Amino acid sequence: MRNLKLFKLGSIGLLPLWLGLFTLLPTLLVAVVSFLRRDETGLIALAPTFDNYARLLDPIYLKVFGHSLWMAGVATLLSLAAAYPFAYLLSRVRPAWRPVLLTLVVVPFWTNSLVRIYAIRSLLAAKGAMNDVLLALGLIHEPVRLLYTDTAVTLGLVYVLLPFMILPIYSSFEKLDQKLIEAASDLGADRLDTFWHVIVPLTAPGIAAGSLLVFLPALGMFYVTDVLGGARDLLIGNFLKDQFLDARDWPFGAAASLIIIALLFLLLELYVLSRRWLNPGERLDA
């Protein structure tokens, strides 16, 4: 009986305790730090201020944020464009093949993303395969600079994050009842009508989830720009890394971090709202 009480206590209490200590508390600390001043000797001085947020409005930093949002947005749209037809086709593949093909989508998701970015780097390098191919095809006459461009960074983001877009969209295609499509055409909808009025709304939860899973990490993946880009402060991630580890201006970095958290909540709220709007009565599991 005592063991049981302990079990119940553990199964109810341990998870909230851990999340409270290592998710909630640190976030609160970041929020507090973002309203304090920098101290040359001890990192932080206990003097309240709004300076850090005011400084974020400086055009230099606004540009960093704008650029990062733009890059993440482009990466999200490109992933969506590539993943949507792919997920659809995958869900129509013969059932016997599906587990294998699906596993092949999951493998990259489980592979070290740094290693994968490195693969892109060696592909794009001046003496890399891409230049060789372009030379062989006669499209160029001497190696061109492919690395250290925004395009390279975007390509890297899409390469690393594409499986995160494919998987949720695939799962909403898998749940899509084929009869609904038949019903739509029975009721006189042509293929385009069916696509816009039946298929897209029903797979919208997958689109929304996939977009979140690509967009949010894309803001922070500083190592992608470090390996493929070269320009500093291209993504918010690089900016945060600089503030916390190089410039050691924690309050300023904390303010930027809090902006991302606010963005996270905004997007999650939109996501939950959109799902509720599309599927009233559905229970949202974590």
Next chain:
Amino acid sequence: MNPAFPVVQFRSVVKRYGGKTILPGLDLSVAEGEFLTLLGPSGCGKTTALRLLAGFEAPDAGEVRLDGECVNATPPNRRSVNTVFQSYALFPHMTVADNVGFGLRMKKIARAEIDKRVHETLELVRLVECAARKPHQLSGGQQQRVALARALVNRPRVLLLDEPLSALDYRLRKEMQIELKALQRKLGLTFIFVTHDQEEALSMSDRVAVMRSGVIQQIGSPREIYENPANLFVAGFVGESNILDGIVIGQPESGAITVQLDNLECVLRTDRSFDVGDRLHVLLRPEDLRVEVLPSSRAPAGRLAGKILEKTYKGMTLDTVIQLDSGRILLASEFFDEDDPSFDYALGQRVAVSWVPNWETVLPADAEP
């Protein structure tokens, strides 16, 4: 053990869920070896009563007694009752034999004894050849019998069945009704059966308790419930009923009243006491009505008159919807007469409606629950 001694007793049992009262005070006794059915619409509290007895819920007030002992604080695993769940709740990771033996393993009974009893019980439900299969390899009816065997093997004092047949198709349900009843007679076990299907309740039970909003409306043998419903709810829930409103206009002798019923003045016998001027309801089962074709449009004395609105051929019976001259709608269900195979009505045809005296049920108008 004294057969009249109640195995199960609910004493003023109250159950609330978050401010909503499901059972306002349930009193119920179930005798040894009895087949009792709790019948009612969904949300009437019948499943809650079963869960209180199984121990999945605790009462907010009152007592649940098993063999005379209060079991309010006894957890489900220490109660000698077993449940057949509506969804069967078979363990998907165990074979049929392991499912059936689960309860015995929990009681730490010797392996050989477990094997023997599992085999016997599987024989009882005719599933010996499926012992090594997993639940998902069985048909719905077989899964149902595994669930039954899994409960029976523990030789419970009371077997609780929570709508166990609702997932089966019509034919299988009929077969299982007969099988369940036979099994209960053979084993002499006490069964408490929960259902919303009145036909199922009437055909299997020794006693039926009709429930509504957590209150037992009537408890009695299937015959009593059907022929003498205690109120309009029971009458409406168990079988189909025609309800006519009337007013008492005289009392010719004790045990009889003169009633103005629709356009008809008639004398009815009743055990209930009425005063002149009281309002009342008269219940008539569709199969108790007699319909006769009227030659003219004149209403004959002593009978209700109307016209045929709708007719449905039912194989054994011809069912008609009749609109009385007062506008009220009656349902009638008449057996085909062997001597008159062409027996039929035309739509719109004038008819008179009557019934065999004393086959009606008279209820006071305030008996409306």
Next chain:
Amino acid sequence: MRSLKTFYLWLVYSFLYLPMAMLAAYSFNASKYGARWEGPTFEWYRDLANDSALLEATLNSLAVAFVAATLSTLVGTLGAIGLWHYRFPGQTFLQGLLFVTLMSPDIVMGVSLLVLFMALRVRLGFWSLLLAHVSFCLPFVTVTVLSRLNDFDRRLIEAAQDLGAGEGRAVWHVVLPLALPAIAAGWLLSFTLSLDDVVVSFFVTGPTFEVLPLRIYSMVRLGVKPEVNALATLLFIVSLGLVSVSQRLLRKEQP
């Protein structure tokens, strides 16, 4: 039309796999730079085996990944059972928190945990890394196990209790066996996530404790190196193995 569809599927798979396949090919290429094939070699793999700093980082990573996966599987499984089996106040909030943690970008988690460890005066090294890794693995395990449990009828526990099992034995004999494939898959996923993490580790590890991804990071920043090709190939094979096991575990059908 049909061939167009097949072509598109192939195109995306090539995009996903060609760069990795090329790395694998390079790793056996005798040429130190560039893509030209100059004959096969195992030299780069030999170099790897002799790189003691890399080996130490690998061992460190494996240790952290093993302990972090085990701890997060324990806490996550318990939490999932708690969320599935019990009703308690704040449950919706907890589910929400889990969801937010799952979705929150690594960078935010890394920064926040760095601030926490500094505030609590935790020395950056093995312990800070371990706590951080458990924190980002935990929601994945919980959600994996919970979604498996949600496929089952909640009445199964009641059925076990009805048949004489106490709550503890009901969990042991029914819930755990049912959740086991998801628990194992959760462990594998955590192990991989921990081995792969760059962003969070970057913030919360100290100079005395180097882990594999950060070691790779410093190697990769300096340019293309043939040993890295070999290392990448090895890591890719490991992931391939782990994924196959996990996919087999999570198949919907019962054995």
